[in-house]
Amino acid sequence: MRKFFILTAAASLLVACAKAPTEPVFQNTEADFPAFTVTAAFETPVMTSEGDSADDPAIYINPNGGGFIAATDKQAGLYIYNLDGTQRDYMALGTVNNVDLRDGFIYDGKPHVLMVMSNDEINAVETRLYDPASDTFIAPENARLSTGELAPYGICLGRSVNDTFHAGLTTKAGIYEQHILSVVDGKMSARKVREFSTGTKTEGCVFDDRTNHLFIAEEEGGLYRYPASPTGKDGQVVIARVGEYGLAADFEGVSVYEDGANGGYVIQSSQGNNSYGVFKLPGLEFAGRFQIGDGAVDGVSTTDGLAAISTPTPQFPRGFLVVQDDMDNTSASEPRKKQNLKIIDWREIESGLAR
Numbered sequence: 001m002r003k004f005f006i007l008t009a010a011a012s013l014l015v016a017c018a019k020a021p022t023e024p025v026f027q028n029t030e031a032d033f034p035a036f037t038v039t040a041a042f043e044t045p046v047m048t049s050e051g052d053s054a055d056d057p058a059i060y061i062n063p064n065g066g067g068f069i070a071a072t073d074k075q076a077g078l079y080i081y082n083l084d085g086t087q088r089d090y091m092a093l094g095t096v097n098n099v100d101l102r103d104g105f106i107y108d109g110k111p112h113v114l115m116v117m118s119n120d121e122i123n124a125v126e127t128r129l130y131d132p133a134s135d136t137f138i139a140p141e142n143a144r145l146s147t148g149e150l151a152p153y154g155i156c157l158g159r160s161v162n163d164t165f166h167a168g169l170t171t172k173a174g175i176y177e178q179h180i181l182s183v184v185d186g187k188m189s190a191r192k193v194r195e196f197s198t199g200t201k202t203e204g205c206v207f208d209d210r211t212n213h214l215f216i217a218e219e220e221g222g223l224y225r226y227p228a229s230p231t232g233k234d235g236q237v238v239i240a241r242v243g244e245y246g247l248a249a250d251f252e253g254v255s256v257y258e259d260g261a262n263g264g265y266v267i268q269s270s271q272g273n274n275s276y277g278v279f280k281l282p283g284l285e286f287a288g289r290f291q292i293g294d295g296a297v298d299g300v301s302t303t304d305g306l307a308a309i310s311t312p313t314p315q316f317p318r319g320f321l322v323v324q325d326d327m328d329n330t331s332a333s334e335p336r337k338k339q340n341l342k343i344i345d346w347r348e349i350e351s352g353l354a355r
Contacts, residue, residue, distance in 0.1 A: 039295025
């Protein structure tokens with residue numbers, strides 16, 4: 001966790017006054033929406049790369065409560081962790097930025113967990129499969145899918161009611177594309193079915209398969225909800241603007257904690273003030289803001305990606321949250337910082353949220 005200096009109220013006022021009159025200025029509401037503090041249960045080992053490396057996690061839980069956490073090192077590849085945080089595997093896939101997954105993808109006649117990763121350095125989506133029957137990871141035929149001129153920065157994966165798998169691609173240019181992923185003649189294939197503008201630089205996104213909704217975080221704009229289906233109806237519902245509810249740019253990772261048919265929460269990383277905003281589903285009411293402090297392991301600062309899951313495990317009967325930590329306390333210095341993931345018991349978060 002990186003340590004920060006706090007600006008005085010007078011200094012903050014001077015910064016606000018220096019803004020151009022035409023630039024929208026939101027009221028600083030951090031004091032009105034104070035963050036409560038939780039602590040992480042444990043952490044993963046730091047990634048090998050130095051500097052800005054760890055980025056985005058995704059979680060798979062099998063019917064027996066086992067599974068894994070996948071996480072990108074955007075300098076080098078994909079890490080696979082056991083649910084206790086220990087490292088299981090590493091795939092040298094290059095500069096993959098974000099990752100997401102869904103189970104039930106049929107390949108070679110068998111159900112697999114489909115993992116997708118964005119790579120805006122080479123304009124591609126990287127795919128890998130996990131076979132639950134053999135407990136192995138495999139590369140399908142045509143594993144790297146070109147996105148043409150689109151440079152996919154963030155990625156999210158959804159599974160529709162008719163078992164169609166949709167990859168949502170966000171970009172630094174503020175363009176969103178949606179592609180249907182399938183197997184054609186034994187090879188991975190992608191077909192573009194949707195495109196619209198999200199405004200400016202956008203990374204975090206997540207599908208809620210239960211309600212057919214898509215949530216997208218515009219880094220300096222806000223958190224939005226859209227229909228998930230590529231029907232041409234791309235109406236935007238604003239959940240929160242940057243500066244509201246005590247949240248600060250950049251808006252980074254976003255995830256859904258599911259509860260029942262349409263309940264639960266949307267969690268948004270507020271990178272600019274080391275906190276997380278939580279909005280209650282289905283009505284999108286603000287439910288609280290929290291930060292992750294020192295405890296069994298060090299706290300968390302400037303989180304990029306995150307992932308939440310409500311599926312119970314032996315250690316976490318209400319599920320858990322995984323977040324990227326910008327600077328683990330083992331780091332030698334800021335230029336040589338080491339990054340990892342922190343895992344938080346959802347019960348700690350839930351106890352502080354508005355009911």
